[in-house]
Amino acid sequence: MSPHNPPDPFDPAQLGPVRLRNRIIKAATSEGRSPDGLVTQDLIDFHVAYARGGVGLTTVAYCCVSPEGASAPGQILMTRNAVPGLQRLTEAVHAEGAAISAQLGHAGPVASKKITGVTAMAPSRMVNPTALEYCRAISRREIAGVVECFADAAEIAVDSGADSTPSNCTSATIICPARS
Numbered sequence: 001m002s003p004h005n006p007p008d009p010f011d012p013a014q015l016g017p018v019r020l021r022n023r024i025i026k027a028a029t030s031e032g033r034s035p036d037g038l039v040t041q042d043l044i045d046f047h048v049a050y051a052r053g054g055v056g057l058t059t060v061a062y063c064c065v066s067p068e069g070a071s072a073p074g075q076i077l078m079t080r081n082a083v084p085g086l087q088r089l090t091e092a093v094h095a096e097g098a099a100i101s102a103q104l105g106h107a108g109p110v111a112s113k114k115i116t117g118v119t120a121m122a123p124s125r126m127v128n129p130t131a132l133e134y135c136r137a138i139s140r141r142e143i144a145g146v147v148e149c150f151a152d153a154a155e156i157a158v159d160s161g162a163d164s165t166p167s168n169c170t171s172a173t174i175i176c177p178a179r180s
Contacts, residue, residue: 013056018099018163020056028061028103028168032074037064039076039085044092051096058093059101062168063157065149068116069106071130078104078153083160090161102157105168106146109135 007013009023026047033043043060050058063076076082086102093100109122112131120128121142122135138146154165 015057015099015164018057020099021097022054022056024055024057026050026055026058028059028166030072030075031061032072034074034076037067037075037077037079038082039089043076044089047089047100048092048096051093051098051100055098057099057101057163059103059166060089060162061103062105063102063153065104065106065153066146068111068118068121069108069146069149070115071105071107071110071112073115076102078102078156080156083156086157086160086162090163094161099163100161101164101166102153102160102162103166103168104150104153104157106149108138 007023011022013020013023031043031046033040033046047058047060060076062071063078064070065078067077070077076086090100107120109120109126109128110130111118111120112128113119113133114131120131120133120135121138122128124137126135127133128135150167157165
């Protein structure tokens with residue numbers, strides 16, 4: 001592939017081990033369609049519409065790896081209780097010929113105490129830039145716990161039929177600031 005001869009976006013593509021029917025990917029967007037932290041028929045219909053529309057891959061946005069990692073209401077909480085709904089979602093999208101990914105995330109410093117019930121965690125004490133609340137410093141033990149939550153959530157996603165599990169590593173989530 002060269003800049004003078006770019007690939008056709010409608011040609012099939014290989015994304016790691018996943019074969020996509022084309023190169024069109026629906027990016028993660030904040031759907032807010034899981035009010036109890038579980039997949040709803042509304043969420044299934046939302047992603048099936050993209051699959052029917054022809055995308056190669058649709059991304060379920062912000063699947064929380066732990067309850068204190070939520071950044072907004074209506075996000076899926078990646079627990080074993082979520083598996084039946086996630087399986088219905090992945091099966092419905094696959095039936096339309098598309099692949100599906102589950103974007104995993106932990107909001108860290110941008111988690112709101114109003115949503116999670118606990119003070120947000122950050123690499124050091126700071127003001128949450130979205131909720132204007134103080135965050136507390138995360139401990140080494142809690143860092144290990146968050147890593148374990150990501151591993152468990154990835155296993156749940158794969159067990160539910162997801163084709164990939166990208167992580168939300170934006171500048172405001174727990175992963176990115178912890179690297180600095």
